[in-house]
Amino acid sequence: MYCPYCRHSDSRVIDSRTAEDGAAIRRRRSCQQCGRRFTTQEIVILMVSKRSGATEPFSRDKIVRGVRRACQGRPVSEDQLAILAQQVEDAIRCRGSGEVRSHEVGLAILGPLRELDEVAYLRFASVYRGFESLADFEAEIATLRSERLDAWRPSAEDLQRLSDQPLPPRADSAPSGDPEPGPAGQVPAGRALPGERQAQGMSAR
Numbered sequence: 001m002y003c004p005y006c007r008h009s010d011s012r013v014i015d016s017r018t019a020e021d022g023a024a025i026r027r028r029r030s031c032q033q034c035g036r037r038f039t040t041q042e043i044v045i046l047m048v049s050k051r052s053g054a055t056e057p058f059s060r061d062k063i064v065r066g067v068r069r070a071c072q073g074r075p076v077s078e079d080q081l082a083i084l085a086q087q088v089e090d091a092i093r094c095r096g097s098g099e100v101r102s103h104e105v106g107l108a109i110l111g112p113l114r115e116l117d118e119v120a121y122l123r124f125a126s127v128y129r130g131f132e133s134l135a136d137f138e139a140e141i142a143t144l145r146s147e148r149l150d151a152w153r154p155s156a157e158d159l160q161r162l163s164d165q166p167l168p169p170r171a172d173s174a175p176s177g178d179p180e181p182g183p184a185g186q187v188p189a190g191r192a193l194p195g196e197r198q199a200q201g202m203s204a205r
């Protein structure tokens with residue numbers, strides 16, 4: 001490999017170590033001509049087999065492009081897209097196979113995308129899973145809602161933690177024991193722990 005500084009073709013390996021949990025090897029190299037150091041990485045190329053039977057190397061860029069389309073107009077940043085593509089790659093590499101079907105790549109996108117933005121998720125899922133009617137959307141939204149409720153159920157530890165941290169006095173000084181939460185804007189910054197929001201969300205139902 002050429003030195004990135006002077007293009008010399010010879011370099012000496014001064015250190016090798018595994019990276020990415022053993023999925024890659026990084027080598028620190030020293031250029032034999034200019035003496036500058038650089039790092040190379042050796043990684044198993046993950047192949048994706050398409051329905052047509054053709055295979056191509058897994059590409060994070062391709063994931064980002066596909067998901068970006070579903071995220072149009074949504075508050076999702078390029079950094080978040082990059083992280084999602086990384087998560088997808090990690091999830092697939094974790095399976096320990098050098099080749100996956102393109103279908104499995106799509107499946108691996110669904111989970112992280114749902115975490116990122118539910119509207120984008122619905123768009124992506126509608127194409128990917130071939131929604132054909134409103135009923136398909138309704139069923140998917142019902143699943144999202146019910147699983148979101150599950151996720152909001154506070155654990156015993158959450159409840160314990162909440163009871164350790166009394167809420168600050170409220171501006172409108174409602175009588176204690178009033179389960180009615182104030183608008184989100186009344187929760188002072190720094191107090192809006194996820195657990196608290198969840199507990200309030202629960203009591204509002």
Ligand SMILES: [Zn+2]
Pocket residue numbers: 003004005006007008031032033034035036
């Ligand atoms: Zn050099």
